[in-house]
Amino acid sequence: MEKEKLEQLLNDMSLQEKIDQMLQLRGNFYQMDVNAVLTGPAAQLGIGEKDVDMAGSILGTYGAEALKKIQKNYMEKQPHHIPMLFMMDVIHGMKTIFPMPLAMGATFEPKLAGRCAETAAKEAACSGLHVTFSPMVDLVRDARWGRVMESTGEDPYLNSRMAQAQVKGFQGEDMGEEGKVCACIKHFAGYGAAVAGRDYNGAELTERTFRQYYLPAYRAGVEAGVGMVMTSFNTVNDIPASTNKWLMRDILREEMGFEGVLISDYAAISETVAHGYSADKRAAARGAVEAGVDIDMMSSCYSENLAELVRAGEIDEKLIDECVWRILELKNKLGLFENPYKDADPEKENKLILCDEHRALAREAAAKSCVLLKNEGILPLDRKKRIAFAGPYTNCKEIISSWAVTGDAKDCVSMEEAAREVLEEALTSYCEGSTMLNRDTKLAGFESTNRSQNDQKDTQNEKTEESLLAEAVQAAREADIVVMPLGESFLQSGEAKSRAMIDIPDVQMQLFRKVAEVNPNIVVVLFTGRPLDLREISEKAKAVLVAWLPGTEGGHGVMDVLTGKVNPSGRLPMSFPYCVGQCPVYYNEFSTGRPWHEGSKGLFTSRYLDVPNKPLYSFGYGLSYTTFAISPVVLDRTEMGAEEAVTAKVTVKNTGAMPGTEVIQLYIRDVAASVVRPVRELKGFEKVELMPGEEREVSFRIDDEMLSFIRADGTVGSEPGLFRVWIGNCSDTENGAEFVRK
Ligand code: BGC
Numbered sequence: 001m002e003k004e005k006l007e008q009l010l011n012d013m014s015l016q017e018k019i020d021q022m023l024q025l026r027g028n029f030y031q032m033d034v035n036a037v038l039t040g041p042a043a044q045l046g047i048g049e050k051d052v053d054m055a056g057s058i059l060g061t062y063g064a065e066a067l068k069k070i071q072k073n074y075m076e077k078q079p080h081h082i083p084m085l086f087m088m089d090v091i092h093g094m095k096t097i098f099p100m101p102l103a104m105g106a107t108f109e110p111k112l113a114g115r116c117a118e119t120a121a122k123e124a125a126c127s128g129l130h131v132t133f134s135p136m137v138d139l140v141r142d143a144r145w146g147r148v149m150e151s152t153g154e155d156p157y158l159n160s161r162m163a164q165a166q167v168k169g170f171q172g173e174d175m176g177e178e179g180k181v182c183a184c185i186k187h188f189a190g191y192g193a194a195v196a197g198r199d200y201n202g203a204e205l206t207e208r209t210f211r212q213y214y215l216p217a218y219r220a221g222v223e224a225g226v227g228m229v230m231t232s233f234n235t236v237n238d239i240p241a242s243t244n245k246w247l248m249r250d251i252l253r254e255e256m257g258f259e260g261v262l263i264s265d266y267a268a269i270s271e272t273v274a275h276g277y278s279a280d281k282r283a284a285a286r287g288a289v290e291a292g293v294d295i296d297m298m299s300s301c302y303s304e305n306l307a308e309l310v311r312a313g314e315i316d317e318k319l320i321d322e323c324v325w326r327i328l329e330l331k332n333k334l335g336l337f338e339n340p341y342k343d344a345d346p347e348k349e350n351k352l353i354l355c356d357e358h359r360a361l362a363r364e365a366a367a368k369s370c371v372l373l374k375n376e377g378i379l380p381l382d383r384k385k386r387i388a389f390a391g392p393y394t395n396c397k398e399i400i401s402s403w404a405v406t407g408d409a410k411d412c413v414s415m416e417e418a419a420r421e422v423l424e425e426a427l428t429s430y431c432e433g434s435t436m437l438n439r440d441t442k443l444a445g446f447e448s449t450n451r452s453q454n455d456q457k458d459t460q461n462e463k464t465e466e467s468l469l470a471e472a473v474q475a476a477r478e479a480d481i482v483v484m485p486l487g488e489s490f491l492q493s494g495e496a497k498s499r500a501m502i503d504i505p506d507v508q509m510q511l512f513r514k515v516a517e518v519n520p521n522i523v524v525v526l527f528t529g530r531p532l533d534l535r536e537i538s539e540k541a542k543a544v545l546v547a548w549l550p551g552t553e554g555g556h557g558v559m560d561v562l563t564g565k566v567n568p569s570g571r572l573p574m575s576f577p578y579c580v581g582q583c584p585v586y587y588n589e590f591s592t593g594r595p596w597h598e599g600s601k602g603l604f605t606s607r608y609l610d611v612p613n614k615p616l617y618s619f620g621y622g623l624s625y626t627t628f629a630i631s632p633v634v635l636d637r638t639e640m641g642a643e644e645a646v647t648a649k650v651t652v653k654n655t656g657a658m659p660g661t662e663v664i665q666l667y668i669r670d671v672a673a674s675v676v677r678p679v680r681e682l683k684g685f686e687k688v689e690l691m692p693g694e695e696r697e698v699s700f701r702i703d704d705e706m707l708s709f710i711r712a713d714g715t716v717g718s719e720p721g722l723f724r725v726w727i728g729n730c731s732d733t734e735n736g737a738e739f740v741r742k
Helices: 003-012 015-021 049-054 064-077 101-106 110-126 146-150 156-171 207-223 245-255 281-291 301-311 317-333 346-352 356-369 415-422 450-459 465-478 506-518 535-540 554-562
Strands: 023-026 057-059 085-088 184-188 228-231 261-263 371-375 387-390 428-431 481-487 522-527 543-546 628-630 646-654 660-670 681-690 695-702 721-728 736-741
Touching (some): 015 317, 049 064, 101 110, 101 146, 101 156, 101 356, 110 156, 156 207, 156 681, 207 228, 245 281, 261 317, 281 301, 301 317, 356 554, 387 465, 415 428, 428 465, 465 506, 506 522, 522 535, 522 554, 646 681, 646 721, 660 695, 695 721
Parallel strands (some): 057 085, 228 261, 387 481
Antiparallel strands (some): 660 721
16 A cells, blocks of 8 residues: 555544554464464453454464455455454464574574565465464573573574574565565563563663674564564663663664564563552553554553543654554555455465475474584494484474474474484383373463373373383483483473473383483483573483474474484574582673683682582584684784774684584673773674585674673773784684784
8 A cells, every 4th residue: 555545544534433443362362262272361451342443463273264264254344454463473474384593593594584574475375374473582591481482592693593584484585475474573671681580570680781792683583674672571770671762762762773573472561550550450551552563462551541541641642653553564565455465375275384395494494403512433323233212202293382383293204204214113112101291280371272282291101111111221221322311391481481490201210210320322402492501411321312392393303313314403593500609600701800711729729619600511512413623813914903804714624424514603802992892792603514624714704783781871882902802613713813903
């Protein structure tokens, strides 16, 4: 629709009609039985029937037929026949589920993340959806927080590259085109900094840390043209995000230049009352609209109060017009005025969803996201050996995350299914060995979903714990190698899934110990939504492979790696702590005045008495089946003027016997500055695929922007002085050089 016509439409709308556009309800208000997914607390909303009829958007319902029907009914009733927006959490795939986002971070391959987003968009669009609440770009440092699985990790640079690629993947150049959906970056802002890793907790961040570490990925998403941003549940500077005018108007709109739709998180506007910020829902509505939040997701704050606030002269109708304008513009960008059903097409759903091409991409991503933490020559598997699979993930199809709400476990390929395709039947055995969880473990949330019922069934497995264990021990005795697929249940990570202990469930550890007593040749394959405490596993197992929650084609992807069809190239996007007491632990920390280092003599250094300072496995770490030699760093100059650049290069050589891929990472430190700077920061990376004996030069151009930060006076720029550069295959590489910025 032309701009003038859209303006005319807005002018013609009544106040009530406008306010209706600002309400978003769950799909099951419309039809309780059709593919409606519950993703938040079922609050007593107090929404009248009229509001339900006229709400401008719905979330959590999909399916071409159902959405076409809802759209038709809605438009017939809507006074100006304005189409409705359909939104959904398509987080890591629609029906073809890709590895969870943290696993995608491990690929260090933004292009691949972009391709997965593009594919998810195709499946979502033909299912009738217009907007996905993805990507989640919150920086995460604390493994206790259950939502780390939804992020691409602890590094602002990696997160920014991933955010950008995914936004482009979902939206393409024009979100109105076939197969595209509008992306939504979330949760603005600082949600990943929840104090003590407890979900919904406040974020305690200095403004400098907030801006330099937490904001860049959101900014990258905005710069990539994202159409929507979602507020976060937490407070920022002690004010809830959804009513935080400074955050939404000054930073998001003014500084970042975001012009799209700002939606609240689920009931987040009304929750500002519980925060102790808004006196009541009326005040909450006023605070949120003043902050420029366009859509109220699943609360009645706007629908109950905005009209009254305007009539009482407490808010200017112009504020409402601004919000509705942005909503109408989004509908227009999606082409809904011309075609309100957009790509909803049952035939295409049949053809595209879970098609071979999509499954192949999911398999590629699952294999590329695997991170090999340890390997004492036992991997790739020797197929002539007798192999026993023992662990509750052996034949488990629940390998998509709790945020794969549109996905179906039944579509997944388990490890056993994949193994049976490639391993000698006579030489291989399969058993569970234990239940997934200790029988007394309580999992809150998602109770009403079928998926949690499956999990319950699992814990009530008919076999007794003893018989499961005995079966595994016997199999381990008879085997040369024991592959142990262990880990967290998928219901232990995700929203509201914080854990104070980041252990593998005890019942599985008992299995591991018993197996280790009879067979030392153990390969642990770890299924998890977060970094776990792997001290014992990593000490006793011969190999440890992190498979994360790898998605629909997880079994195939993991078996490709175990058999050596794919050489592992994933690198940790988030540190694996030594133990939970280190959390939050991350590589780009500040030094202290009393830094501890190997050989430190003084007693009064910054360290723990009982555990190391370093995580068990650092950011950027990961092994390959081949070996690589990285030459010393060579700089083309050792002095750099403000307008100049330094080129840093290394030569990488595959010194092993297999083709393989190394992730070359560039880190920089500003040695002394007007404010303290991190001990090192990732500023670039490149994946290099090399044949045995092959070598390649990798170079990075270091310019002034890479050296810039928020200086003591608040301005952004670099400062003269000494800089250290490292190029290697992990954040703790010592392969360095120095230059001076004049
Ligand atoms: C989550 C969001 C999600 C929304 C809608 C909320 O509980 O925090 O990430 O997009 O629900 O499902």
